[in-house]
Amino acid sequence: MTRFLAKRIGQALVVVALVTVIVFLLLHTVPGGPARGILGPQATAAAIAAFNHEHGFDRSLPEQYWMYVSGLLHGDLGASYTLNQSVSSLIEQRIPKTLVLTGLSTLVALLVAIPLGVWQGRRRKGLTDYFITTLVFIGYATPVFFLALILVIVFAEKIPILPVQAPQAETLAGLFADSRGLVLPILAGAIASVAVFSRYMRSAVLDNLAEDYVRTARAKGASERRVVWLHIMRNSLTPIVAMLGYQLPVLFSGALVIESVFNYPGMGLLFWNAAQTSDYPILLGAVLVIAVATVIGSLIADILQAFIDPRVRGAIK
Amino acid sequence: MTASVPSPVVAAQPAPVVGPYRRMVRLFFANRLAVTGLVLLALLLLFCFVGPLVHPTDQIHTQLADANLAPGVKGHPLGTDDVGRDVLGRLMVGGQTSLEIGIAAGLLATLIGTVWGAVAGYTGGWLDAIMMRVVDAGIAIPALFLLLVSATIFRPTVTTQILIIGCVSWLVPARLVRAEALSLRSRDFVQAMMAMGGSHRRAVFRHIIPNAIGTVVVNATFQVADAILLVAYVSFLGLGVAPPATDWGAMLSNGISYTYDGYWWLIFPAGIAIILVVSAFNCIGDGLRDSFEVRLQGR
Numbered sequence: 141m142t143r144f145l146a147k148r149i150g151q152a153l154v155v156v157a158l159v160t161v162i163v164f165l166l167l168h169t170v171p172g173g174p175a176r177g178i179l180g181p182q183a184t185a186a187a188i189a190a191f192n193h194e195h196g197f198d199r200s201l202p203e204q205y206w207m208y209v210s211g212l213l214h215g216d217l218g219a220s221y222t223l224n225q226s227v228s229s230l231i232e233q234r235i236p237k238t239l240v241l242t243g244l245s246t247l248v249a250l251l252v253a254i255p256l257g258v259w260q261g262r263r264r265k266g267l268t269d270y271f272i273t274t275l276v277f278i279g280y281a282t283p284v285f286f287l288a289l290i291l292v293i294v295f296a297e298k299i300p301i302l303p304v305q306a307p308q309a310e311t312l313a314g315l316f317a318d319s320r321g322l323v324l325p326i327l328a329g330a331i332a333s334v335a336v337f338s339r340y341m342r343s344a345v346l347d348n349l350a351e352d353y354v355r356t357a358r359a360k361g362a363s364e365r366r367v368v369w370l371h372i373m374r375n376s377l378t379p380i381v382a383m384l385g386y387q388l389p390v391l392f393s394g395a396l397v398i399e400s401v402f403n404y405p406g407m408g409l410l411f412w413n414a415a416q417t418s419d420y421p422i423l424l425g426a427v428l429v430i431a432v433a434t435v436i437g438s439l440i441a442d443i444l445q446a447f448i449d450p451r452v453r454g455a456i457k
Numbered sequence: 458m459t460a461s462v463p464s465p466v467v468a469a470q471p472a473p474v475v476g477p478y479r480r481m482v483r484l485f486f487a488n489r490l491a492v493t494g495l496v497l498l499a500l501l502l503l504f505c506f507v508g509p510l511v512h513p514t515d516q517i518h519t520q521l522a523d524a525n526l527a528p529g530v531k532g533h534p535l536g537t538d539d540v541g542r543d544v545l546g547r548l549m550v551g552g553q554t555s556l557e558i559g560i561a562a563g564l565l566a567t568l569i570g571t572v573w574g575a576v577a578g579y580t581g582g583w584l585d586a587i588m589m590r591v592v593d594a595g596i597a598i599p600a601l602f603l604l605l606v607s608a609t610i611f612r613p614t615v616t617t618q619i620l621i622i623g624c625v626s627w628l629v630p631a632r633l634v635r636a637e638a639l640s641l642r643s644r645d646f647v648q649a650m651m652a653m654g655g656s657h658r659r660a661v662f663r664h665i666i667p668n669a670i671g672t673v674v675v676n677a678t679f680q681v682a683d684a685i686l687l688v689a690y691v692s693f694l695g696l697g698v699a700p701p702a703t704d705w706g707a708m709l710s711n712g713i714s715y716t717y718d719g720y721w722w723l724i725f726p727a728g729i730a731i732i733l734v735v736s737a738f739n740c741i742g743d744g745l746r747d748s749f750e751v752r753l754q755g756r
Binding site for chain 1: 590591593594595596597598599600601602603605606608609610682686689690693694695696706709710713716717724728731732733735736739740
């Protein structure tokens with residue numbers, strides 16, 4: 141287990157380092173560079189040259205990369221061009237809200253998708269299985285923004301019971317105080333995920349149904365309930381944990397769209413607004429933070445998986 | 458997603474001997490889901506590329522006097538948008554953009570991913586380790602975020618969209634093909650070819666990739682489906698191709714301001730078109746997977 145941990149964490153560190161290289165290179169393809177962004181389009185060539193010299197942007201690429209990384213290690217992600225604030229403080233304010241949104245909608249999705257997948261797997265090729273499969277297929281092909289719009293039309297326009305606008309509070313407590321405004325954004329995210337999760341669960345259950353331990357349990361006269369919940373369910377959860385790790389980028393992309401539809405004040409909305417104003421420090425800072433979050437998330441998923449399932453531990457060693 | 462429509466049970470009487478390709482084609486067409494997908498895709502292609510000949514409309518000039526007409530009024534079967542352009546005609550033109558970008562980007566991504574994965578898996582060792590860590594790093598950055606950043610740097614046109622989406626979404630095929638290449642490189646026919654003095658290049662392009670073609674083709678269809686969704690997302694977020702050009706995501710984004718006016722024809726046709734085309738590609742992918750995966754046949 142220790143060797144597995146060391147190897148896996150080492151890999152994650154290499155990946156994070158590569159991500160910083162990618163983001164750094166992107167920063168360098170930005171038209172005009174930081175000087176244009178801060179001094180504005182009317183700055184003279186001399187002013188830009190002075191600015192670049194002062195901030196070290198005229199040094200060699202490796203030197204600049206080193207400056208960039210040592211800044212990162214001190215929590216310095218640069219300053220926003222338009223919001224007059226440091227990128228790290230902006231992200232710090234926004235990220236808990238995005239985590240609340242993705243966390244809650246993933247939780248809701250899992251609570252629906254796991255029983256749904258078990259149900260479908262056990263009644264494979266039945267009428268309900270076909271029906272749900274068709275729904276899931278359509279759900280999988282539906283863009284999140286279209287789903288969100290349908291929810292708005294149904295629950296805010298036709299039957300006006302829920303607000304369209306997400307709560308605009310600064311703090312998390314304020315967010316929950318206006319919890320009715322959270323329903324539609326969370327629902328939109330959850331429905332999008334159910335389509336993917338239940339599919340995984342269904343095939344995991346199908347795989348498990350054919351396993352020897354299930355047949356043994358049945359032969360020993362274990363009740364169907366015991367077989368399903370103790371043997372099939374528990375063993376099907378391992379692939380679900382692994383999948384959650386791989387789904388993280390998808391979840392964050394979904395959050396970006398949902399936040400922009402419902403005006404939910406998270407990282408996604410910050411990013412979207414920055415894209416409209418070409419505020420590169422925010423854009424690239426957010427990309428970096430989200431990528432690191434994804435690496436950490438899939439690291440945790442892998443470790444958890446090795447923890448619950450000894451077979452995985454053996455395979456990765 | 459696995460196909461749920463039962464593949465045909467192979468008849469018990471001795472079937473005439475058929476080659477693997479004929480067999481695959483036969484299995485594909487016996488899969489109802491796959492055929493549905495193929496028919497749907499053909500209809501959508503006809504609608505977008507032949508439709509404008511049957512239903513010619515002016516999608517360049519605005520007709521403010523005819524803005525937001527309801528379906529059926531003044532000979533506009535699906536009404537008009539907020540500057541008076543015919544929605545049905547716009548759906549065709551927008552579909553051309555969505556399909557062109559989606560298909561080309563999906564194929565480009567598959568091409569890059571296949572070569573990358575085959576080289577990494579075949580070479581092995583430290584080169585493989587480095588190449589796959591690059592893939593991990595790429596996967597950690599959500600494609601949509603990267604696309605939006607690129608859209609602010611390069612002015613979005615059909616060509617740049619194809620190149621950018623192709624360059625950010627080749628990671629999954631790279632992983633899949635690498636896994637295949639790892640097992641293929643130790644197979645006897647590759648070893649034999651090397652013993653006869655064949656080059657590495659020949660091994661990768663004549664043996665590894667052709668033998669992984671099943672995985673590649675199946676994945677390509679899913680790549681196209683995902684690329685079409687990505688294009689829609691980018692356009693919906695306002696960073697797609699510039700007007701008067703449009704695509705389905707941009708049309709929907711345009712209609713969002715009229716949600717409360719009840720102008721459903723500005724929202725639903727484009728949304729449903731996206732669902733149909735993505736489902737069509739996913740159905741085809743499932744059907745192809747069933748006909749390539751000999752192991753699963755009869756399941």
